[in-house]
Amino acid sequence: MNIGDIFIVTLKLAGALAVFLFAMKLMSEGLQKIAGSKMRSVLKHITGNPLSGILTGTAVTAAIQSSSATTVMVVSFVNAGLLSLAGAVAVIMGANIGTTITAWIITLFGLGDNAGGFSLPMLLATISLFFIFSGRDKMKSIGQTIIGLALLLVGMELLQEPMSNLDQYPNFLHTISTLSNYGFWSILIFIAIGALLTCLVQASAAMMAITLVMCYNGWIGFDVAVALVMGQNIGTTITANLAALVANAAGKKAARAHLVFNVVGVLITLIAFSPLMHFIAFLTENITGCSPYTSVDNPLYNRESVPMAISLFHTIFNVGNTIILAFFIPQIIKIVNWMVKSPVEETEDEFRLTYIEGNWLSTAELNLQSAKSEIEEFSKRVLRMYTFLPDLRTAKSEEEFDNIMKRISKYEDITDHMELEITKFLTRVGSGDVSQHASERISTMLRIIDNLESIGDAIYQIAMTRKSKREDAVHFDASLNANLAHMSELVQKALDVMDSNLKDYDHIDLDAAYEAEKAINSYRDVLRTQHLDALKLGIYDYSIGNAYSGLYALYEKLGDYVINVSEAIDNSRKIAENE
Numbered sequence: 418m419n420i421g422d423i424f425i426v427t428l429k430l431a432g433a434l435a436v437f438l439f440a441m442k443l444m445s446e447g448l449q450k451i452a453g454s455k456m457r458s459v460l461k462h463i464t465g466n467p468l469s470g471i472l473t474g475t476a477v478t479a480a481i482q483s484s485s486a487t488t489v490m491v492v493s494f495v496n497a498g499l500l501s502l503a504g505a506v507a508v509i510m511g512a513n514i515g516t517t518i519t520a521w522i523i524t525l526f527g528l529g530d531n532a533g534g535f536s537l538p539m540l541l542a543t544i545s546l547f548f549i550f551s552g553r554d555k556m557k558s559i560g561q562t563i564i565g566l567a568l569l570l571v572g573m574e575l576l577q578e579p580m581s582n583l584d585q586y587p588n589f590l591h592t593i594s595t596l597s598n599y600g601f602w603s604i605l606i607f608i609a610i611g612a613l614l615t616c617l618v619q620a621s622a623a624m625m626a627i628t629l630v631m632c633y634n635g636w637i638g639f640d641v642a643v644a645l646v647m648g649q650n651i652g653t654t655i656t657a658n659l660a661a662l663v664a665n666a667a668g669k670k671a672a673r674a675h676l677v678f679n680v681v682g683v684l685i686t687l688i689a690f691s692p693l694m695h696f697i698a699f700l701t702e703n704i705t706g707c708s709p710y711t712s713v714d715n716p717l718y719n720r721e722s723v724p725m726a727i728s729l730f731h732t733i734f735n736v737g738n739t740i741i742l743a744f745f746i747p748q749i750i751k752i753v754n755w756m757v758k759s760p761v762e763e764t765e766d767e768f769r770l771t772y773i774e775g776n777w778l779s780t781a782e783l784n785l786q787s788a789k790s791e792i793e794e795f796s797k798r799v800l801r802m803y804t805f806l807p808d809l810r811t812a813k814s815e816e817e818f819d820n821i822m823k824r825i826s827k828y829e830d831i832t833d834h835m836e837l838e839i840t841k842f843l844t845r846v847g848s849g850d851v852s853q854h855a856s857e858r859i860s861t862m863l864r865i866i867d868n869l870e871s872i873g874d875a876i877y878q879i880a881m882t883r884k885s886k887r888e889d890a891v892h893f894d895a896s897l898n899a900n901l902a903h904m905s906e907l908v909q910k911a912l913d914v915m916d917s918n919l920k921d922y923d924h925i926d927l928d929a930a931y932e933a934e935k936a937i938n939s940y941r942d943v944l945r946t947q948h949l950d951a952l953k954l955g956i957y958d959y960s961i962g963n964a965y966s967g968l969y970a971l972y973e974k975l976g977d978y979v980i981n982v983s984e985a986i987d988n989s990r991k992i993a994e995n996e
Contacts, residue, residue: 468507468743471739473507474512474513477508478514478518491671502753505674509674510743513678520732524727604690607641607648608647608651624652633724650683674749677756697709701726701729705719707722772788772790773842795869806879809880865982868979879971882964900969901965904937907976910933915930925986938976941972
C-alpha cells in the first residue's frame with residue numbers, strides 16, 4: 418500500500434464522510450425547524466420525575482436525529498435556568514436512547530443492496546422539491562429533511578465503495594488483526610480509538626456508519642466493533658462540553674453529566690461484557706440465522722449479522738444503562754458538583770452577559786430562547802436600578818448621594834451595553850435561515866430591549882434631575898415629596914407587572930399592565946392640575962415648580978416605556994399562537 422493508494426482511499430473516505438455529515442446536518446436542522454418551536458414548551462413540562470425527562474430526551478432526539486443537538490440544547494436550557502440539573506441528566510439519558518434510531522436506519526436501509534443506487538435518494542429529493550417551492554416555512558423544512566435523508570443514503574453508498582476495496586491493502590488488515598490479539602486490552606484499545614475518532618469527527622453517527630460498513634465487509638469482528646461503539650458514546654460528549662466552555666456553572670455541570678453517564682455506562686458494560694455479548698449473539702442468530710461470531714470463511718456466514726448485532730448492542734447498551742443509572746441521578750449530580758465548582762457570585766454592578774455570550778446554537782428557536790433569558794436578566798437590572806432612586810432623596814451626605822449617583826450611572830452604562838449586545842445577537846440570528854414567525858419574534862424582542870434601555874435612560878434622567886435640584890438648593894415640602902413617592906410606587910407596580918410578564922410570554926397579564934399604566938396617567942393628571950393651581954396661587958416659586966413637574970413627567974414617561982414592553986410581549990404571544 419503506497420502513499421498514492423493511501424491518499425486516494427483517504428480522499429474518497431473524506432468525500433463520503435463530507436456527504437454523510439452534510440446529509441445529517443440537513444436532516445437534523447430540517448427536523449429541528451419543524452419541531453423547534455415546540456421544544457421550549459416540551460422542556461417546560463419536565464418535572465423532577467426522571468421518567469418524564471428520559472421520555473422527553475428520547476422523543477426529542479428521535480425527532481431531530483441528533484443527540485449532540487439535544488445535549489447542546491439541554492446545556493443551553495440549564496444555562497438559561499429553564500431546566501434543573503436533575504431534569505437535564507434525565508433528558509441526556511433519553512437522548513442516548515433516541516440516538517440509536519440512526520444506527521437502525523443505516524443497518525436496515527443503508528448497507529449493501531439496501532442502499533439501492535441513486536434511484537431512491539433521487540426520488541426522495543425530487544419529491545422534496547415540491548415542498549421547498551411551496552412557499553411555506555414548514556413545507557420547506559420537510560423538504561430539507563427529505564433531501565437530508567436522500568443524501569444520507571447517498572453518503573452511505575459512497576462510504577461503502579472505498580471500504581469494499583480494503584482487502585487490497587493487507588497492511589491495514591494486519592494492523593487491525595494485531596490490535597485485536599490482546600484479549601481484554603484490545604477492547605480498551607478500540608474504546609480509546611472510537612472515542613478519539615469521534616472527538617475528531619464530532620459526529621457519532623458518522624463513526625457509527627463507518628463501523629457498520631467495516632462490519633458488513635468483514636474487516637472487523639463483533640467485539641472490536643462493540644468496543645468502537647462504546648468509545649463513540651464517550652467521544653460524542655465532546656460536543657456538549659465544547660458548547661459548555663462559555664456556559665455558566667450550571668451549563669457546565671449538565672455537559673459533565675453527559676460525560677459521567679456515558680463513561681459509567683461503558684464501565685458497567687465492561688463488567689458484564691462476556692454475558693452481554695453472548696446474549697446479543699443469541700438474539701442476532703435468531704434474527705439473521707447467523708451468529709456475529711461466525712467466521713467469514715464459514716458457508717453459513719451472513720454479512721448482515723454483525724451490523725444487526727451492533728445495532729442491537731447500541732440499543733441495549735443505552736436502554737440498559739439508562740434503566741440502571743436512572744436510580745442514581747442524585748449521585749451523578751454529586752459527582753458533577755464536585756467536578757464543577759460554582760463560582761462566587763459576581764457583583765451586580767458589573768456588565769456581563771449570562772445566556773448569549775458565545776452561546777450559539779444550531780436553530781433560530783434555541784437562540785431566541787437564549788435571547789429571551791438574557792432579556793429577563795436585562796429587566797432585573799433595570800428594576801434593580803430603579804430601587805436606587807428613593808435613596809437619592811434620603812441621602813444624608815454629599816458622599817452618600819454621590820455614591821448612589823455613581824451606581825445609577827454605572828447601571829445606565831450597563832443597560833446601554835446590554836441593549837447593544839442583545840441587538841447584535843438577535844440581528845445575527847435574523848440574518849440566518851429563519852422562518853417568518855421567528856423573524857417577527859425577533860422584531861418584538863428588539864422592541865422590548867429598546868424600551869428596557871429607554872427605561873434605564875428615564876431612571877438616569879430622574880436621577881440627574883434630583884442631582885440638579887440638590888446642586889441648586891431646591892427643596893420640596895412634605896406634600897410634594899409624598900406626591901412623588903406615591904408616583905414612584907405606582908411606577909414600581911407597573912415595573913413588577915412587566916417583569917412578571919417577561920418570565921412567561923404565554924401567560925401574560927396585559928390587563929394588569931394596562932391598569933398600572935392607567936393609574937400612572939391618572940395620577941399624573943391630578944399632579945399636573947394641582948401644580949398649575951399652585952403656580953397660580955404662588956404656593957411655590959418657579960424653580961421648585963420646574964423641578965417638581967419635570968420629575969412627575971419623567972415618571973409618567975417611564976411608565977409609557979413599561980407598557981410598551983408588555984404590549985410587545987403580547988404581540989410575541991400572538992405570533993407564537995399562530996405558528
